[in-house]
Amino acid sequence: MPLQIDAFLLILRLLLIVLLYLFLMQVVLAITRGLGKPVGPKTPAVLGSLVVIDRRSPCTIPLGTSYPLSVRTTIGRGPVNDIQIEDNSVSAQHAHLSYHNGQWYVQDAGSSNGTYVNGLPAGDPLPIKEGDKLYIGNIAFQIKK
Amino acid sequence: MARWSLSLQRYRWKELGLFVIPFMIFLLEMTQLFLVDHADPLSSLTAQSLPPLYNFVPVLGLIVALLAMNLVLSIFFRKADEMLLPLVGLLSGLGVLMATRLGPDICFTSQNGSTSCLTTLGPNQLLWVILGLAVCLVTLFVLRDTGWLSRYYMIAALLGIVLVSVTVFKSLHADFNSPTHDQLNIGPLNLQPSELLKICLVIFFAAYLSENNFMLAFGRMRIGPLRLPPIKQLGPLTIMLGLALLIFFLVRELGLALLIYGIFLCMIYLASGQLRYVVTSLIVFVALGYIGYKALGYVQGRFAVVSIDVLNWSNKSDALYNAPGGAFQVVQGLIALSSGGLIGAGLGLGHPAFVPVAQSDMVFTALGEELGVAGLFAIIGVYLFIIYRGYRIAMEAMNTFDQLLAAGLTSIFALQALIIAAGNMKFLPLTGIPLPFLSYGGSSILANYIIVGILLRISYNTSLEREGIA
Numbered sequence: 001m002p003l004q005i006d007a008f009l010l011i012l013r014l015l016l017i018v019l020l021y022l023f024l025m026q027v028v029l030a031i032t033r034g035l036g037k038p039v040g041p042k043t044p045a046v047l048g049s050l051v052v053i054d055r056r057s058p059c060t061i062p063l064g065t066s067y068p069l070s071v072r073t074t075i076g077r078g079p080v081n082d083i084q085i086e087d088n089s090v091s092a093q094h095a096h097l098s099y100h101n102g103q104w105y106v107q108d109a110g111s112s113n114g115t116y117v118n119g120l121p122a123g124d125p126l127p128i129k130e131g132d133k134l135y136i137g138n139i140a141f142q143i144k145k
Numbered sequence: 146m147a148r149w150s151l152s153l154q155r156y157r158w159k160e161l162g163l164f165v166i167p168f169m170i171f172l173l174e175m176t177q178l179f180l181v182d183h184a185d186p187l188s189s190l191t192a193q194s195l196p197p198l199y200n201f202v203p204v205l206g207l208i209v210a211l212l213a214m215n216l217v218l219s220i221f222f223r224k225a226d227e228m229l230l231p232l233v234g235l236l237s238g239l240g241v242l243m244a245t246r247l248g249p250d251i252c253f254t255s256q257n258g259s260t261s262c263l264t265t266l267g268p269n270q271l272l273w274v275i276l277g278l279a280v281c282l283v284t285l286f287v288l289r290d291t292g293w294l295s296r297y298y299m300i301a302a303l304l305g306i307v308l309v310s311v312t313v314f315k316s317l318h319a320d321f322n323s324p325t326h327d328q329l330n331i332g333p334l335n336l337q338p339s340e341l342l343k344i345c346l347v348i349f350f351a352a353y354l355s356e357n358n359f360m361l362a363f364g365r366m367r368i369g370p371l372r373l374p375p376i377k378q379l380g381p382l383t384i385m386l387g388l389a390l391l392i393f394f395l396v397r398e399l400g401l402a403l404l405i406y407g408i409f410l411c412m413i414y415l416a417s418g419q420l421r422y423v424v425t426s427l428i429v430f431v432a433l434g435y436i437g438y439k440a441l442g443y444v445q446g447r448f449a450v451v452s453i454d455v456l457n458w459s460n461k462s463d464a465l466y467n468a469p470g471g472a473f474q475v476v477q478g479l480i481a482l483s484s485g486g487l488i489g490a491g492l493g494l495g496h497p498a499f500v501p502v503a504q505s506d507m508v509f510t511a512l513g514e515e516l517g518v519a520g521l522f523a524i525i526g527v528y529l530f531i532i533y534r535g536y537r538i539a540m541e542a543m544n545t546f547d548q549l550l551a552a553g554l555t556s557i558f559a560l561q562a563l564i565i566a567a568g569n570m571k572f573l574p575l576t577g578i579p580l581p582f583l584s585y586g587g588s589s590i591l592a593n594y595i596i597v598g599i600l601l602r603i604s605y606n607t608s609l610e611r612e613g614i615a
Contacts (some may be wrong), residue, residue, distance in 0.1 A: 002189035005185065005187070006187065009491060012177045013177075013488060013494075017523065019166055020170070023163075024526045080418065
């Protein structure tokens, strides 16, 4: 029996809804297949760590606490930082550490108590190596690979 | 330096695969529109009753444009986000189909008795979409590095202000009592510069907030129990906010003011992480809105429309329904939505043209009548996916300005869709904001394609930084 046009239109109407939802499912599949890749505000590669080697009281962070470092890591008391340090001597945005061409650099980000590498102030980006002492507020750090 | 290469293995297959179903939908709907217009519903389906090939030309034009876009992106911007364009393309195509369907039904009777119908609605919308795709490509190529946008943000803000001032002065001069002063008519074109103003505003906020976000997060200035950022940071923010409220008064576009304020709230929360700014700003907004409500009659009218009780129809409802600029539009919209049912009347088979301005302000109800609740939810789902992609591009961006820019642009998109959909369904007062991509209107399509272009460029720059050139 030949198909009537109004029946055919009904099929088309249903087909449209079905196709719309199939498309949504396809998008969901594409999303879930892409979820395996890591996502985050910084590159996921951990290039080294910052270890606490000394602190002046009343800071309570235990010695040896290690923070992961990536290509660019910000340090401070505020929640916008990659390394958040809860201490009053550390400013909201204290310093940032960058890794360029195999060399670490640290620069002060406008802190009240200053950032020092082996005693030198880090107004401009200062190179820092493993074994150098980095002073942020009342806490001293060292970089470990 | 744009590296270009084309290899079959690294082509944007995912995007191409996502395009298949939208193309099928376009062809399907074109067939349906033809059959509805030309065929007798009780006759049987034969090979002759199918549409001739030339009928498909508009849709084929759109398909070719989208495929060309895919090709160009694969050559020059292979790593850009692969899901935005199919989603946006589907919405644009549905918008063109809806405009094609609605055009011949929207007729005006002029004074000498002749009726004219907007038959060129569909082709116009198609032209704007293709122009929009071109503009998207231009944005992708021009915006090498979003850094220069962040340096020249004051120019962006000034551009926006100039655009709006020109519009306001021109329309105040021409017709003081028209319902909206937001339109700039250059020759045959009907532009709405407020669309571009939103983008300029987001660029300004993103640049400003990314420079000052730590001061905002921890600024210290106490006024009573409120803790506010210092005056130096607070100044420019309040100036831009004052701009929004000025627009409210002058342009009589309360949707625009609501949108700008919403964008401001989103971005300041994203930048500072402080909920108290949001609360303070909301309180200020409610207070100022209340003053505006008391002062301006048309605001009261719009809010009264929301309060109309459709289920228990009383004399009060009748009065609101029949008042000029009253509830007629919204109530007809609700009737259209409800008559759609679950799967809708079918494209071309309903009567969406009873709703005034169904092609731009109330296109949501037109879609609801013809596609039903099921189709409407699918379209809302497409919007949600676009918003998800936009925020994900923002999350993955490598610097604060890119993050705030992407998040702000996505927020424009999201807030627009929310405000107009809620307005159509009588949750919020109806405003003149266009539903992105689906409503008829050239400037809205262009502005939204610029947003898509910027988002694609940010995602391209991000994946270049993360994964290298390869």
